[in-house]
Amino acid sequence: QVQLQESGPGLVKPSQTLSLTCTVSGASISGGSYYWTWIRQPAGKGLEWIGRMYTSGNTNYNPSLKSRVTISVDTSRNQFSLKLSSVTAADTAVYYCARVTATFDQYYMDVWGKGTTVTVSS
């Protein structure tokens, strides 16, 4: 079955760029009507949608983060990535990658990674 695994540094210094990768196994990232998305969750808090990407490369971002976020895909490695620039302590969170099933104009996350904790601290 399809599995997603996040990876990347667990500690990032303030003002630097957070970089995470999500590796997809069990299916081609280019196949099917899927989007790929990042979501984050500060400790003890709720879920915040960061952005999504279609395999064509089209992206949409949460306006609250838009100026700092880039989501990209590497189809040769079956991976997609998140970059968040100019981080502050407020960006400390568990970051999840997920697959989004798109049926016409209905979208839902049906496969999630286990999440990776990123702490922003000097």
Place this chain on the structure above:
Amino acid sequence: DIVMTQAPLSLSVTPGQPASISCKSSQSLLHSDGKTSLYWYLQRPGQSPQLLIYEVSNRFSGVPDRFSGSGSGPDFTLKISPVEAEDVGVYYCMQSLQLPWTFGQGTKVEIK
């Protein structure tokens, strides 16, 4: 942004009894295709969220039939009947009608 508001924020339930969680959206989630873009997720302790219900009332693959979703317009409900010990965790409603996709604050369900 569409604001999703859940109630209650916490719930303590006796096993075997029913539980109900409300989710209200700040605007209609009815899509022009006739479907409603409202989803329910469960995040068990220490785990990533998992999809329970899609398009208001459809159980996702493998979800027990004690979970049911209902509602329309801006008012939606997730019912669990009967509650079992494994149902502990935080339940989130989510809308994907409009970007940015938004979640409710979450409802923490505990077992008495």
